[in-house]
Structure formats: C-alpha cells, structure tokens
Amino acid sequence: MLLQTLYRCFFLILFITLGLSPIFGNSIDTLVKTSESFQMVASHATKAVVSISTVTTVQRNPYSSFYGFNYYNPYTNQEREGLGSGVIATKHGHILTNHHVIEKADKITVTLSDGREFDATLVGTDKKTDIAVLQIKAKNLPIIHFADSDQLSVGEWAIAIGNPFGLAGTVTVGIVSATGRSGVLDVDNYADFIQTDAAINPGNSGGALLNIHGKLIGINTAIFSQSGGYMGIGFAVPINMAKRVMEDIVSYGRVKRGMLGVTIKPVTDTLVRDLRLPTKEGAYVLEVKPGSSADVAGIKPGDLIIELGGKKVADYLALRTRISELKLNESSYCVVIRNNKKKRLDFTLFSDYESLAGTMDPLGLSVTKLDTNHRRDFNIPKHISGLLITEVQKGSIATHYRLVPGQVITKINNRDIRSLDDYRRIVESSNMFLFTVYEQGYEFNLVVRR
Structure with a gap:
C-alpha cells in the first residue's frame, strides 16, 4: 500500500513538472527578451546622455573681518562645483538639462560618453519648467529620438540614465508610477511631472527617462x-513640455508664453456646496480680463473649465500647465461647465507680454517700466523699483553678461533708474556701466562693457 502511494506521488510530481516546464520556459524566454530590450536601450541611449560639471563663483563680503584682522579675508571669492546630467537633443549640439543644474554657473563643461570634453554655451533657461538648453560645438553627435509623452500609460517601463554621484552612464529601471503630477515640487512650477520609481539620485538631474x-x-x-x-519617488519633466520650451529658447532665447486672461479660484468642498457645482474637478473662473483671449472666446466668470486642448483640467494648476503647453497665436479650445451644461469655446492664445517688448538697445536688451502685472508675474516685491528686462537678443552683449528676462535693473552707476528716458540716455552715452540688478530676492552689481 505504501509502495503504491509512493508510486502515485512520484508520477503526480512528474506529471506536474512536465506540464509546467513549457510555462517556465516561456517565462524565462520573456525575461530574456525583456533583458535584451534593456540592454539595447542602454547601449544606444547612454551615448547621447552627457555629464555636466559646473563652476560657480560665490562672492563673500570683502570687508568683513577674518580672525580679528579687519579688511582681510582670504575667502572673498570661492568656487563651488556642481554635477548633473544632460541629453543631446539635436544634431546641432543642443543639450537638454535642468535649470537648477546650471543656475548661476560661471563655467559649464560637458563630457560625452566617449570621454570628449567641451565648454558649453548657455542658450537659455526656464525656471518655471526647470529646463535649460546648452550647446556645444561638436560633430557626429548621437541623439535620442523623442516619444509622445501625452501617450504615456501608468505601469509601462521607465528607464533612467544619468550620472548619479558622478558615476557616468548609470542605468536604472522602473515603471511610470503616475502622470500629470502638478504642484508636487513647487506651486509656481509649470511642469506636469511624470512620476517614476526608477532610481534617481543626486547627479541624475537633467538625465534621460526613456x-x-x-x-x-x-x-x-x-x-x-x-x-x-532614493526613496522610490522620482519626477521627470515630460518631453513634450521640454521640447516646447527648447524650441522657444533656441528661436528666441527665452520662452514666450501666452495668457488666457482669467483669474482662477481653487475648487474646494465649500465652493462646490455653496455654488452647487457638479464636480470638484476643474478650474473656477473668478474674473475675465477685458480684451483677453478668454474674453474673445466667450469665457465668463462662474464658468468651470474642465478641459483644454483635449486634455483634462483637474485643478487650477493643471489649467496653468495646459496653457503653458500652447504657443502664442496657437488656436485651441476649452470645455466649460456653465449652468450645469458643457460648452465648447474656441480661442486663439495671445498675450499682453508682447506689449512689453520694445526696441532693442545697444546692449541687446528690451526693458519696460514695472507695473502691478509684472510684479505679480515675476514675483517682484513692492519695494523694488527700476526697469524690467523683457527680452534679450541672442548673441548680444547682454547675453554675454548673463542678463535674462525677469531681472530688474534698479540702478546704473549707483543712480536710481525710474524712467526709460534715463536708461536710454545713460546706455547710449557711455561704453561701460555698473548695473545693479535684482533677481529672485537678491541684488548684485555687474560691470557691463560695450
């Protein structure tokens, strides 16, 4: 009896083993093919991912005392080094990276995967999306082809390549954990982030997600x-957004953004209850600027914008992102809920930012007087006065001195600048100036030579 039982167990195990072997074999084949796909992506893409090193001069107060000896400080200027990654985006040597990787850098060096080093030129940068564009003079550069990030699905493979901690060509693998993450890093940021669990560490910034x-x-x-x-939560700027920013920077030296012309109020539970809104999703229109794109389109106060350009508007941050993806004079449409009914409204995006641009001065700058809208849009406090830089001509003297739109010239040669006439008279009458410039909470002096 015992012998029969043992025989039965033996044949049962044999049957199960033989029956499952094709399944195990298929599983292994699938894993091998997946591994080969990773290897192929790594071998091709790592060639187009570069290492970026920066040197930034940090200025200290030269008149502070040092160990009790007044007016002596051997650390007046210090050099700070930084590391990051970048992606070769065009055959002309344009490289996509992050704004925070090269912010305020005095020297930028790009190292290719084959070991070649190049001094990089900063073409332009956009803090709102944390995207910057560099350029190197090199031939036969490998480039990465772009996907359509609007077609991403949660759960698909995501492969990160960069230089974490200076370890060039590091490849990590994960999935797309989520899309459309707005306001997760900075409420002023325009990017609609991709979330991934592929390992991203310091030095990966500016690298590729494939x-x-x-x-x-x-x-x-x-x-x-x-x-x-690394804790399993990383974020990447979608390539559609990065591409749109890069195209503007290469063409104009900055990003030209349109304005819909609406004042938006976040949709809260209280607002839904008080106004009997059909949904909490969307952006509630509180005010429409006369003559704006929204006004021409027929958007009215009280409308709830739930869709723009065929994309869902989850909240006011998503609306801002959707608008920032559009180019000036581009036609699109939005869907609003008005009186509990959906209504489609077509519009063409234009902007009063165009009125900011005047004729270029000899330095390659276009400036304008500060007003309430400028202070709001560029986050400039009330106590700062001067002229706002609205445009910088590519390849100009101003570009050489890293002057960028959004900065405020508060003084020239230690004199307050309050009118365009004062500014033009000084700029056109001399060849060297001492500019006092305000930017993001700081003022600094800059000697500019024509």
Whole structure:
C-alpha cells in the first residue's frame, strides 16, 4: 500500500513538472527578451546622455573681518562645483538639462560618453519648467529620438540614465508610477511631472527617462526624499513640455508664453456646496480680463473649465500647465461647465507680454517700466523699483553678461533708474556701466562693457 502511494506521488510530481516546464520556459524566454530590450536601450541611449560639471563663483563680503584682522579675508571669492546630467537633443549640439543644474554657473563643461570634453554655451533657461538648453560645438553627435509623452500609460517601463554621484552612464529601471503630477515640487512650477520609481539620485538631474523602445519620455528633475537619497519617488519633466520650451529658447532665447486672461479660484468642498457645482474637478473662473483671449472666446466668470486642448483640467494648476503647453497665436479650445451644461469655446492664445517688448538697445536688451502685472508675474516685491528686462537678443552683449528676462535693473552707476528716458540716455552715452540688478530676492552689481 505504501509502495503504491509512493508510486502515485512520484508520477503526480512528474506529471506536474512536465506540464509546467513549457510555462517556465516561456517565462524565462520573456525575461530574456525583456533583458535584451534593456540592454539595447542602454547601449544606444547612454551615448547621447552627457555629464555636466559646473563652476560657480560665490562672492563673500570683502570687508568683513577674518580672525580679528579687519579688511582681510582670504575667502572673498570661492568656487563651488556642481554635477548633473544632460541629453543631446539635436544634431546641432543642443543639450537638454535642468535649470537648477546650471543656475548661476560661471563655467559649464560637458563630457560625452566617449570621454570628449567641451565648454558649453548657455542658450537659455526656464525656471518655471526647470529646463535649460546648452550647446556645444561638436560633430557626429548621437541623439535620442523623442516619444509622445501625452501617450504615456501608468505601469509601462521607465528607464533612467544619468550620472548619479558622478558615476557616468548609470542605468536604472522602473515603471511610470503616475502622470500629470502638478504642484508636487513647487506651486509656481509649470511642469506636469511624470512620476517614476526608477532610481534617481543626486547627479541624475537633467538625465534621460526613456520607454522600453529607447525613446525619450522625460528629463529627470527631482526626487521626493526624507533622507536626500532614493526613496522610490522620482519626477521627470515630460518631453513634450521640454521640447516646447527648447524650441522657444533656441528661436528666441527665452520662452514666450501666452495668457488666457482669467483669474482662477481653487475648487474646494465649500465652493462646490455653496455654488452647487457638479464636480470638484476643474478650474473656477473668478474674473475675465477685458480684451483677453478668454474674453474673445466667450469665457465668463462662474464658468468651470474642465478641459483644454483635449486634455483634462483637474485643478487650477493643471489649467496653468495646459496653457503653458500652447504657443502664442496657437488656436485651441476649452470645455466649460456653465449652468450645469458643457460648452465648447474656441480661442486663439495671445498675450499682453508682447506689449512689453520694445526696441532693442545697444546692449541687446528690451526693458519696460514695472507695473502691478509684472510684479505679480515675476514675483517682484513692492519695494523694488527700476526697469524690467523683457527680452534679450541672442548673441548680444547682454547675453554675454548673463542678463535674462525677469531681472530688474534698479540702478546704473549707483543712480536710481525710474524712467526709460534715463536708461536710454545713460546706455547710449557711455561704453561701460555698473548695473545693479535684482533677481529672485537678491541684488548684485555687474560691470557691463560695450
């Protein structure tokens, strides 16, 4: 009896083993093919991912005392080094990276995967999306083809390539954890982030996030971390947004953004209850600027914008992102809920920013007087007065001195500048100036020579 039982167990195990072997074999074949896909992506894409090193001069107060000896400070100027990554985006040597990687850098060096080094030129930068564009003079550069990031699906493969901690060509693999993450890093940021669990660490910023086909889906930007290291939550700027920013920067030296012309109020539970709104999703229109794109389109106060350009508007941050994706004079449409009914409204995006641009001065600058809208849009406090830089001519003297739109010239040669006439008279009558410039909470002096 015992012998029969043993025979039965033996044949049962044999049957199960033989029956499952094709399944195990298929599983292994699938894993091998997936591994080969990763290898193929890595071998091709790493060639187009570069290492970026920066040197920034940090100025100290030269008149502070040092160990009790007044007017002596050997650390007046210090050099700070930084590391990051970048992606070769065009055959002309344009490189996509992050704004925070090269911010205020005095020298930018790009190292290719084959070991060649180049001094990089900053073409332009956009803090609102944390995207910057560099350019190097090199031939036969490998480039990465772009995917359509609007077609991403949660759960698909995501492959990150960069230079974490200076370890060039590091490849990590994960999935797309979520899309459309707005306001997760900075409420003033325009990017609609891709979330991924592919390992992203310091030094990965500006590197590539790719799909299983080796096409670029995003530019790695930041991580969510309580320790400073990888915790499974990373964010990348979608390539569609990065491409739109790059095209403007290459063409104009800055990003030209349109304005819909509405004042938006976040949709809260209280607002839904008080106004009996049909949904909490969307952006509630509080005010419409006369003569704006929204006004011409027929958008009215009280409308709830739930869709723009065929994309869902989840909240007011998503609306701002959707608008920032459009180019000036581009036609689109939005869907609003008015009186509990959906209504489609077509519009063409234009902007009063165009009125800011005047004729270029000899330095390659276009400036204008500050007003309330400028202070709001560029976050300039009330106590700062002067002229706002609205445009910088590509290749101009101003570009050489890293003057950019959004900065405020408060003084020239230690004199307050309050009118365009004062500014033009000084700029046109001399060949060297001492500019006092305000930017993002700081004022600094800059000697500019024609």
